[in-house]
Amino acid sequence: xxxxxxxxxxKAKTINKYLGSDYTVLASYGHVRDLPPKNGSVDPDNDxxxxxxxxxxxRKHVKAIADALKEDNxxxxxTDPDREGEAxxxxxxxxxxxxxxxxxxxxxxxxxxxxxxxxxxxxAMANPRQVxxxxxxxxLARRALDYLVGFNLSPVLWRKLPGAxxxxxxxxxxxxxxxxxxxxxxxxxxxxxxxxxxxxxTPRGQEFETRLTVLGGDKLDKFSLANSTAAEMxxxxxxxxxxxxxxxxAKPASRNPSAPFMTSTLQQEASRKFGMGAKQTMSTAQxxxxxxxxxxxxxxxxxMAPEAVTEARAEIDKRYGGTYVPEKPRVYKNKAKNAxxxxxxxxxxxxxxxxxxxxxTEADQRKLYDLIWKRTLACQMASSKMERTTVDVGSADKxxxxxxxxxxxLFDGFMRVYExxxxxxxxxxxxxxxxxxxxxxxxxxxxxxxxxxxxxAGKDTAKTExxxxxxxxxxxxxxxxxxxLALQHHTMPPPRYTEATLVKRMEELGIGRPSTYASVITTxxxxxxxxxxxxxxxxxxxxxxxxxxxxxxxxQYVGYEFTANLEGQLDDVSxxxxxxxxxxxxxxxxxxxxxxxxxxxxxxxxxxxLDDALAPQLYPPREDGTDxxxxxxCGLGQLHLKSSRTGGFVGCGNYPECNYxxxxxxxxxxxxxxxLGEDAGDEIHxxxxxxxxxxxxxxxxxxxxxxxxxxxPKQNKDYLPGWGPNEVTLEQAVTLLTLPxxxxxHPEGGAVASNLxxxxxxxxxxxxxxxxxxxxxxxxxxxVFEIGMNHAMEMLAEKRANPGRGGRAAAKALKELGEHxxxxxxxxxxxxxxxxxxxxxxxxxxxxxxVEVKDVTMDMAVQLITEKAGKKPKKKAAxxxxxxxxxxxxxxxxxxxxxxxxxxxxxxxAS
Numbered sequence: 001x002x003x004x005x006x007x008x009x010x011k012a013k014t015i016n017k018y019l020g021s022d023y024t025v026l027a028s029y030g031h032v033r034d035l036p037p038k039n040g041s042v043d044p045d046n047d048x049x050x051x052x053x054x055x056x057x058x059r060k061h062v063k064a065i066a067d068a069l070k071e072d073n074x075x076x077x078x079t080d081p082d083r084e085g086e087a088x089x090x091x092x093x094x095x096x097x098x099x100x101x102x103x104x105x106x107x108x109x110x111x112x113x114x115x116x117x118x119x120x121x122x123x124a125m126a127n128p129r130q131v132x133x134x135x136x137x138x139x140l141a142r143r144a145l146d147y148l149v150g151f152n153l154s155p156v157l158w159r160k161l162p163g164a165x166x167x168x169x170x171x172x173x174x175x176x177x178x179x180x181x182x183x184x185x186x187x188x189x190x191x192x193x194x195x196x197x198x199x200x201x202t203p204r205g206q207e208f209e210t211r212l213t214v215l216g217g218d219k220l221d222k223f224s225l226a227n228s229t230a231a232e233m234x235x236x237x238x239x240x241x242x243x244x245x246x247x248x249x250a251k252p253a254s255r256n257p258s259a260p261f262m263t264s265t266l267q268q269e270a271s272r273k274f275g276m277g278a279k280q281t282m283s284t285a286q287x288x289x290x291x292x293x294x295x296x297x298x299x300x301x302x303x304m305a306p307e308a309v310t311e312a313r314a315e316i317d318k319r320y321g322g323t324y325v326p327e328k329p330r331v332y333k334n335k336a337k338n339a340x341x342x343x344x345x346x347x348x349x350x351x352x353x354x355x356x357x358x359x360x361t362e363a364d365q366r367k368l369y370d371l372i373w374k375r376t377l378a379c380q381m382a383s384s385k386m387e388r389t390t391v392d393v394g395s396a397d398k399x400x401x402x403x404x405x406x407x408x409x410l411f412d413g414f415m416r417v418y419e420x421x422x423x424x425x426x427x428x429x430x431x432x433x434x435x436x437x438x439x440x441x442x443x444x445x446x447x448x449x450x451x452x453x454x455x456x457a458g459k460d461t462a463k464t465e466x467x468x469x470x471x472x473x474x475x476x477x478x479x480x481x482x483x484x485l486a487l488q489h490h491t492m493p494p495p496r497y498t499e500a501t502l503v504k505r506m507e508e509l510g511i512g513r514p515s516t517y518a519s520v521i522t523t524x525x526x527x528x529x530x531x532x533x534x535x536x537x538x539x540x541x542x543x544x545x546x547x548x549x550x551x552x553x554x555x556q557y558v559g560y561e562f563t564a565n566l567e568g569q570l571d572d573v574s575x576x577x578x579x580x581x582x583x584x585x586x587x588x589x590x591x592x593x594x595x596x597x598x599x600x601x602x603x604x605x606x607x608x609x610l611d612d613a614l615a616p617q618l619y620p621p622r623e624d625g626t627d628x629x630x631x632x633x634c635g636l637g638q639l640h641l642k643s644s645r646t647g648g649f650v651g652c653g654n655y656p657e658c659n660y661x662x663x664x665x666x667x668x669x670x671x672x673x674x675x676l677g678e679d680a681g682d683e684i685h686x687x688x689x690x691x692x693x694x695x696x697x698x699x700x701x702x703x704x705x706x707x708x709x710x711x712x713p714k715q716n717k718d719y720l721p722g723w724g725p726n727e728v729t730l731e732q733a734v735t736l737l738t739l740p741x742x743x744x745x746h747p748e749g750g751a752v753a754s755n756l757x758x759x760x761x762x763x764x765x766x767x768x769x770x771x772x773x774x775x776x777x778x779x780x781x782x783x784v785f786e787i788g789m790n791h792a793m794e795m796l797a798e799k800r801a802n803p804g805r806g807g808r809a810a811a812k813a814l815k816e817l818g819e820h821x822x823x824x825x826x827x828x829x830x831x832x833x834x835x836x837x838x839x840x841x842x843x844x845x846x847x848x849x850x851v852e853v854k855d856v857t858m859d860m861a862v863q864l865i866t867e868k869a870g871k872k873p874k875k876k877a878a879x880x881x882x883x884x885x886x887x888x889x890x891x892x893x894x895x896x897x898x899x900x901x902x903x904x905x906x907x908x909x910a911s
Contacts, residue, residue, distance in 0.1 A: 002074035005065055005092060007085070009866060010290040011116060015078070018118040019125070024068050028079070032058040033091045035147050042147045044592070048584045050144060054095060065092070066101035074107050076128065081112035081343060082298050083574065084515060087139040090131050114305075115349045116292040138574035144584055145169055145566075152595050153554065157546060160598070160606045161643055164546050165527045170512040171520050172550055173563045175529050177505060178497055179539045179547040186617060188493035193223045194231035198238055198402055198484045199446040200393060206435035207446045210393055212238060214401030231486035232477055238402070239484045241395040243443045249390045253407070254383040257414040259302040259332040260345035260376050263514030264507045266297070269375070271500030272421035274367055275535055278499050278518035284364045285346070287863070292349060293358065294372055298515040299343040302332040304379075308347055312380040315351040320416060326382045347376040361857040363850070374418040384413035389434055393443045406434035445483040496536040510564035541649070541663050548613050549606065553598050557591065603643065611641040618650055633660035659699050663688065677730035684733045686725065693725040695733040710736040713756055713781045720781055735785065740764075744789040752792050754784040763792050774799055817858045820865075827861050829853050843869050 001024050006012050009027045016025040033052040035041040043049045054062060069075060075096070077089035089110055096102045109128035113120040149169045157164035196212035213220055215234055225231045261269070266285065270276040276284070285297035304312075309329045317325050332345070348369070355370035387408045394401040409415075477486040497505070503517050512520060524530045529543030539547075550558045557563075566587070572578035611618070618641065619628035631637040637654025642661075652660040676684045682698040687709075696709040712728060713720050713736070723732060740755035743763065752765045759777070761784040766773035776795045778784060813828040820827050820840050827840045829847065836847040838861045845868035847856065 001072045002076050003065060003068045003072050004076045004078050005089075006078050007080060007088065008290055010287070010863070014116050014290060014292050015121055018121045023076075024072055026065050026068060027061065028065070028088060028092060029058065029061050031055075031084075031088055031091065032062055032095055035143065037151075039151070041151070042144045044148070044584075044588045048144055048581055048588075050140065052091070052094070062092075062095055062099070066096060066099050069096065069101045069106065073103070073105065075102065075109075076125070077108070077110045077131065078112070078124070080298070081114055081296055082515060083135050083139050083142075084298075085112070086110075086132050086135040087143075090133075090136045090139075093131060114344050115295040116290065117349045120349075134576040135574050137580040138570050141570055141573055141580035141583055144580075145587060148584075148588060148591065149557065152591070153557075156595065156598055157549070160601065160603055161545055161549055164542065164549075165529075166523075167546065167550065168520075168523070169557075169566075170516060170563070171523050171527075172546070172558050173511050173560065174502070174506060174520050175524050175539070175543055176547050176551070176558050177502065178524075178530055178537050179544050181494060181497055182539050182544075183617065185493040185496065190490040190492070191223065192227065193489050193491070194225035194228070194234075194486050195489065196225070196231065196234045196238060196484065196486045200243065200402075200404075200443040200483075201446050202435055202437055202443070203441055204436070208391075208404050208406075208434055208437070209432070210391075210402035210404045212400070213392075213403045214394070215399070217399055225486070228477065228486075228488070231488070235477055235484050235486050238400055239445070241397075241400050243393050243395055243400070243402070245437055245439055245441050245443055246392045246394045246401070247390075248437055248439050251388050251390075252410075253386050253388045255386070255413075255415070256383050257330070257378045257381060257418070258375065258420045260304055260347055260379045261372060262299050262302050262345055263297060264503050264517060266346055266372070267503050267514075267517060268500040269371060269421055270368060271498055271503075271535070273371065274364075276364070276368075277521070277532075278503060279522045280364070281368065282518045284362075284368045287362075288360075288365055288369055288372075291360070293353070293360075293369060294349060295344055295347050297346050299346060300514055301343045302345045304332065304345050304347060304376075308344075308351070309380060311351040312377055316377055316381055318352075320381075323411075324381050324413065324416070326380070330380055332379070345376075346372055348373050351377065361855065361860050363855075378414040378418035381414035381417065382411075384409065384415045385411040389437075391434065391437050404434060404437075406432040408433065496538065498535050498537065499532075502537060509560045510567050511560065513567070544614075545610065545643075548610050552609050552613055553601075553606075554594055557594070607641050607643060614641060631658055631660050634658035676728070676733050679730065679734045684730055684737070686728060686733065688725075695728070695736055697737050708737050710739055711756060712736070713761070713784075715781045739784065741785065743787065743792050746793065746796075752789065752796070754778070754787060754792070756781070756784055763787065763795065765792075765796050814853050815856065817856070817861055821858070821862060827858065827865070829856060829861075838864055840865050 001022055004015065004019065004023050004025045005028050006015060006025065007028055007030055009029075012025045012027045016023070019025060033054050035050060036053045041051050043051075065075075075093075077092060079085035079088040079092075093102065093108055102108060108130075110131050111124040111128050113124040146169050150166060153167040154165070157167055198210050198212070199207055200210055201207045212234060215224070215237060218224075225234055259265075263282075267278045267281050270281040271278070282297065285294065288294045289297050313325050313329060351373075354373055355366050358366060358369055360366055360369070387410055389406055389408070391404040392401055393404070476488065478484070495501075499521055502521065506512055506517060507514075524543070525532060527542075528540055529546060531538050531540055547558070569578060569583050573580045573583065619639065622628055629638045629640075631639055631652040631654060634652060634654055634657070637652040637658050637660075639650050640653050642649055642651045649661050649663055652658040676686055676695070678684065679697070685696045685699075687694055687696055692711060694709050694711045696707055698704070698707045700707055712725060713723050719725070722728075736756075740753040743752045743754055746752050746765055746767070749768045750766050752763060754761065754763045756762075761778040761781050762775050763778065763784075764773045764775045774796055776799045778787065814831050814836060815829040817827040817829070819825070824841045827838065830837055830839050830844075832844075835849070836853050838845040838847060838856070840861075843865050845861075845864040847853070847864070851860075
């Protein structure tokens with residue numbers, strides 16, 4: 001039986017159903033080898049020789065494959081159909097060859113399938129090939145570049161910018177985008193402008209809204225009405241004239257559907273419609289692919305297989321009728337530059353299967369599949385047809401002209417199924433419906449009884465006009481009859497990036513590849529360079545400092561054009577049109593020189609350069625005209641950029657006499673170096689540190705180097721209502737600084753105290769004969785100030801009686817799902833300290849926050865258990881079976897059975 005290797009156990013299970021007992025299907029569990037994180041893993045002085053190492057977790061999987069090859073001397077590499085999949089196949093072939101598991105007479109072939117369906121799998125097995133070396137070489141080049149940049153640049157950051165964690169070929173460019181967008185927002189100066197709208201009625205009493213386009217015979221542009229005076233004159237000019245319909249123009253229009261999904265557009269749309277992050281989207285799509293529901297989800301391609309197009313058109317006809325099927329199939333061209341990577345789009349494997357008929361229990365999978373299914377059908381549907389109408393209403397003297405626009409949907413076409421989302425929704429007048437309006441008829445101002453909603457809506461628009469994530473405060477001016485309204489607006493800065501708009505921008509610039517976007521965006525958040533709030537990405541101070549450092553000392557390597565050109569050269573390598581070692585040599589020659597120049601700089605020199613580069617943001621002009629660099633606390637020292645483990649801050653140069661500090665984001669930064677007031681002669685400060693905001697009594701002195709401090713209390717990772725950094729009062733701060741609080745003396749000796757710790761509120765007590773204190777967690781944060789002695793003693797007694805359970809009663813199952821399909825006992829959902837979790841044997845898998853206990857099924861639980869364990873669960877019965885039964889056993893159990901009778905082998909350290 002040939003040994004077939006795929007990446008994941010879920011994929012192996014699905015493929016095994018199609019291939020049957022004639023094949024042994026095993027999982028590699030992802031990459032089996034990687035560059036060890038140490039100096040010399042890529043050797044530029046030895047023709048960029050790369051040293052690979054099998055990971056500890058991968059050794060047992062490689063051994064299982066090697067053991068299987070002892071009995072079945074044929075290897076079929078069926079990893080994913082992309083560059084990463086090709087690399088995994090190459091790694092497996094290399095590692096197994098070094099183990100001598102692949103012999104001279106061992107046939108090794110490579111198969112790929114874009115969908116895990118029986119037809120696709122069997123067709124792939126009938127058309128094997130060899131590992132595509134140009135694709136592998138492109139992978140090797142990328143991996144070497146990432147190593148050379150990360151391994152050589154990150155230590156420079158550690159030495160020059162304490163607190164900085166890493167830099168990367170793509171991640172640093174991605175971070176630069178976010179930082180530069182924030183700089184644009186901070187430097188933005190809003191410009192005032194006004195617009196005038198009027199609510200008119202037709203002779204038949206139907207009202208419609210218009211906007212002023214011509215005043216004094218001149219066409220208005222956006223900033224023609226620059227202030228309230230001009231707006232008020234415009235309102236009077238409109239309200240004092242008789243108006244009639246000057247023209248009515250109706251034009252046919254149509255809209256075509258969007259192309260089917262590729263990786264980046266799927267991430268964007270899932271973010272827009274569901275708020276799903278790129279990583280969450282890809283993880284969900286991975287499970288749909290492995291279950292055989294969709295085609296491969298990492299692709300630059302928007303092409304669709306001819307048979308899929310035919311199937312989609314047939315399903316459209318069946319569900320919606322022939323009028324929704326265009327005369328000819330729609331053709332979308334791939335964006336990938338070479339044939340090897342021009343995979344098919346992301347689509348359902350079966351067009352007739354909608355989300356309602358899908359056998360999945362996870363809400364995310366169902367939502368994402370529904371999105372993919374609708375987009376795929378829509379891309380092959382007829383265009384929507386509409387009629388756009390423009391009505392001009394003006395005065396007889398041509399001094400005033402107002403315009404109304406709207407549209408009527410004549411045929412919904414693809415929009416019956418799907419309409420693409422927008423990143424930043426702006427109301428469009430064209431979306432409005434207009435009543436019947438005829439040329440030459442009079443247009444009167446609406447009666448006061450009709451204008452209430454119009455004026456209220458207008459004022460609300462002025463107050464809450466929104467672009468992206470920033471709001472504009474405005475006001476409104478009304479005519480006497482309230483039917484003409486002037487609205488104040490302000491120009492808006494560009495909105496902060498969402499994950500969707502960031503992916504879109506990276507794609508536009510040619511930075512990275514779809515398969516990398518999710519991991520890159522996750523990395524910059526994990527490094528604490530960026531935080532996500534309300535789906536928007538904000539740069540942290542640490543991220544700003546790193547970006548400015550790289551722009552000043554390694555500008556070329558965070559350049560958009562340079563990074564995009566490098567991606568193009570890597571594409572040439574994967575197409576077989578370039579030598580990857582020549583590419584590496586050219587890159588390393590300049591990059592190593594830049595590293596050498598920077599390594600000689602002292603930290604103070606680096607900070608001086610960064611201080612000058614950041615000066616416009618760090619020291620903006622003050623309203624009173626005083627020196628922007630003068631210390632606002634002592635008035636003597638000059639402010640300067642300083643480094644810290646949290647990334648950097650601005651501090652007084654007169655330290656230690658003056659210890660004024662503030663974040664690099666400005667003097668008004670929330671929750672940092674704010675004096676709440678005085679208590680007992682000490683200033684009570686609110687500051688921000690490595691672990692968040694905290695309050696502190698006084699400042700450090702030679703006699704008191706560590707003044708009392710306390711973090712702001714949280715409940716379930718959120719600040720308690722009224723205790724956040726913007727709300728905490730002097731009285732609350734003083735109360736926090738009394739911690740730890742002595743509740744009372746225990747009858748058997750020792751004080752019982754309450755406090756706030758890293759993991760929340762707790763009480764503690766140590767008896768005279770105990771080696772260490774006993775701690776008991778409190779459920780409610782405020783209990784730390786309120787718990788009485790009797791209750792505290794009860795909790796301590798319960799904890800001492802049940803030390804293994806943290807003082808709590810034995811955990812009870814919230815739900816029992818039954819026996820695990822592979823044996824080994826029951827699967828239960830338990831109530832844990834940090835929330836519900838799934839328990840089976842010794843595996844505890846956390847239940848996702850967005851999943852309710854009542855919705856968990858056995859399939860979902862098994863998936864979470866498998867992911868947590870990092871391996872395929874074994875049947876206990878399998879270990880008892882005799883080795884002689886190996887060949888007759890179901891293919892998917894091969895690793896467990898062979899493990900029962902292991903043979904000695906020597907692991908090649910080079911592999």
